[in-house]
Amino acid sequence: MVKPDKKRGDSPKRELILAGALRAFAKNGFYNTRVSEIAREAGVADGTIYLYFKNKDDLLxxxxxxxxxxxxxxxxxxxxxxxxxxxxxxxxxxxxxxxxxxxxxxxxxxxxxxxxxxxxxxxxxxxxxxxxxxxxxxxxxxxxxxxxxxxxxxxxxxxxxxxxxxxxxxxxxxxxxxxxxxxxxxxxxxxxxxxxxxxxxxxxxxxxxxx
Amino acid sequence: MVKPDKKRGDSPKRELILAGALRAFAKNGFYNTRVSEIAREAGVADGTIYLYFKNKDDLLxxxxxxxxxxxxxxxxxxxxxxxxxxxxxxxxxxxxxxxxxxxxxxxxxxxxxxxxxxxxxxxxxxxxxxxxxxxxxxxxxxxxxxxxxxxxxxxxxxxxxxxxxxxxxxxxxxxxxxxxxxxxxxxxxxxxxxxxxxxxxxxxxxxxxxx
DNA sequence: AGCGGAAATGAATTGGCATTCAGGTATTAA
DNA sequence: TTAATACCTGAATGCCAATTCATTTCCGCT
CATH class of the missing domain: 1.10.357.10 (Tetracycline Repressor, domain 2)
Known part of the structure; x- marks a missing residue:
């Protein structure tokens, strides 16, 4: 089985999160966006974001x-x-x-x-x-x-x-x-x-x- | 005695605070500036800022x-x-x-x-x-x-x-x-x-x- | 159908920081 | 000198999220 490298590559979850972040940041900007809002947009749990990104800055x-x-x-x-x-x-x-x-x-x-x-x-x-x-x-x-x-x-x-x-x-x-x-x-x-x-x-x- | 209108006009304290805020915001931007940092720059107590401005946004x-x-x-x-x-x-x-x-x-x-x-x-x-x-x-x-x-x-x-x-x-x-x-x-x-x-x-x- | 490891969850934790407020201090008036 | 007022102080409060982690779910394999 080909496991898509969780950090760098493109696992589907990772892409979902990035897409959610794009929408959220576009709407409200970095500082006015809650991590939980990104999670909601992406359809994942808050904690999941931290499996793919070190922190909010890293996500940005x-x-x-x-x-x-x-x-x-x-x-x-x-x-x-x-x-x-x-x-x-x-x-x-x-x-x-x-x-x-x-x-x-x-x-x-x-x-x-x-x-x-x-x-x-x-x-x-x-x-x-x-x-x-x-x-x-x-x-x-x-x-x-x-x-x-x-x-x-x-x-x-x-x-x-x-x-x-x-x-x-x-x-x-x-x-x-x-x-x-x-x-x-x-x-x-x-x-x-x-x-x-x-x-x-x-x-x-x-x-x-x-x- | 002419008391300089605390809110609108230019009391010396108010000017100090604005000058401090200018320096602080220029250095680190709004979101990365602590109110206490502005107070320090201005040489006043944290609380004093709230005598002249409604909140941090208002100051900006x-x-x-x-x-x-x-x-x-x-x-x-x-x-x-x-x-x-x-x-x-x-x-x-x-x-x-x-x-x-x-x-x-x-x-x-x-x-x-x-x-x-x-x-x-x-x-x-x-x-x-x-x-x-x-x-x-x-x-x-x-x-x-x-x-x-x-x-x-x-x-x-x-x-x-x-x-x-x-x-x-x-x-x-x-x-x-x-x-x-x-x-x-x-x-x-x-x-x-x-x-x-x-x-x-x-x-x-x-x-x-x-x- | 059950095991093991990976992935995901989301409630609990934690720390940071804006704002408040109980108590000072300076200033003026009598 | 005292009292009243206006100003100022900064530690304490409380809120708000970022991050964590104990638990659960998922999935491929035998």
Whole structure:
């Protein structure tokens, strides 16, 4: 019999717990979620959680890593399929980022909210998966600069951070305001426009490459 | 004798407590700060805090509002002194935003970190002061569009959010990474460049207004 | 149908921490 | 000097969950 390694691998119970935690954390955030609430969501007993995770923190970190990994995989997969130059790939990245909010609202909510919360306090834990995510974006920018299609006079790390911040803040709004039935794809296009071409009105209309 | 209204006004003790809370929250965040730790920072007894604030939540909210108010005042004051068109004012806003990180690191840390934490969970409380802050930025964008110096084909609210997100994320980095002795003014200039002119390299060199 | 080990349970334990309050201390008025 | 008032104190209280663990259930095997 193949016993799925209780700690690392994917036993069905473990997955249930992670799924329950995702829902609970998305709804109320880490600090306002009771372990017993996660247990309820997952359909297991409180004690069961401690068979799979060291404690509540460990559960948060495991969940975060698992979800970031999923995200990174999705993103690099879809990005690999994009035809066109670096600017096109950058646009695609932005669109993919927002598509997430539509496809998996829980995940989007968990990531935007929890990343903010833990930004500082789980800082001992280096958050390598999030770093990987940023690296993807950073390498797009850097390649664009090397190929001469993106300006090289701006620091690529700074640009990466700023861009990530812009995407994340807009995503947060999407996620927290279920009221307005926004056209997500349109919003993504606008953000891409803004980032690529800037806000200023140019005097002559010889602006290149707008799509 | 003028007795300073214990609850609303500014008694010296109240100010001590707020200052202590600012330091404590900046260092460890709301959920990881003990009321007794705030009392220690402020040099008062635990119980004293409850003479001035209803509870820990109330303290957080009061502090947040007071600090946002300070920020808004500073910002609109300095912005009023800026000569030049809307683009210049937008640049100035960005520079002011970052100057904060240098002048009052505690405040910057508190705001970036706490705004994120409370993004969702203090949502019952509508956070009017933060809304005011966004309105300042929004009105800059809108005016620029009306005057025809900023593109009108992008939604001004979306642009505002994205811009705020970019600024905030970069500020967070400044605040959380005291290691690198970054030239803050230079970073501000670069972000302004990016936002105003965009990332793309233009074929002809007839790019206008770069400050 | 019964044994053994693994997995799961959830009530009981425990510790941490916000809040309270009975008793101080400073301040002013007479 | 005393009394009244306003302020402050910090140990004691009580609550609220995270975590534990004695017990039960499950399951594959013989």
């Amino acid at each position: 970190i495991s969940l975060f890593e698992e979800q970031m990994e999923y995200l990174i995989d999705r993103l690099s997969e879809e990005l690999a399929a994009v035809e066109g130059g670096l600017v096109e790939r950058l646009r695609a990245f932005i669109h993919l980022h927002f598509r997430l909010a539509v496809e998996r609202p829980d995940l989007a909510e968990f990531i935007t909210v929890e990343l903010r919360q833990s930004a500082k306090f789980v800082k001992e834990y280096e958050n390598p998966k999030f770093a990987d995510y940023l690296k993807m974006l950073h390498s797009l920018i850097e390649q664009g600069q090397q190929q001469g299609v993106l300006r090289s006079d701006l620091d690529s790390r700074l640009v990466t951070r700023a861009l990530f911040g812009a995407l994340d803040e807009v995503l947060l709004q999407l996620v927290l305001a279920p009221e307005a039935p926004t056209d997500v794809s349109d919003e993504a296009s606008q953000i891409a426009e803004m980032i690529v071409d800037g806000l200023i009105v140019r005097p002559r209309e010889d602006i290149s490459s707008t799509g | 909210i009061s502090l947040f509002e007071e600090q946002m108010e300070y920020l808004i005042d500073r910002l609109s004051e300095e912005l009023a002194a800026v000569e030049g068109g809307l683009v210049e004012r937008l640049r100035a806003f960005i520079h002011l935003h970052f100057r904060l990180a240098v002048e009052r690191p505690d405040l910057a840390e508190f705001i970036t970190v706490e705004l994120r934490q409370s993004a969702k969970f203090v949502k019952e409380y509508e956070n009017p002061k933060f809304a005011d802050y966004l309105k300042m930025l929004h009105s800059l964008i809108e005016q620029g569009q009306q005057q025809g110096v900023l593109r009108s084909d992008l939604d001004s609210r979306l642009v505002t959010r994205a811009l705020f997100g970019a600024l905030d994320e970069v500020l967070l980095q400044l605040v959380l990474a005291p290691e690198a002795p970054t030239d803050v003014s230079d970073e501000a200039s670069q972000i302004a460049e990016m936002i105003v002119d965009g990332l793309i390299v233009r074929p002809r060199e007839d790019i206008s207004s770069t400050g």
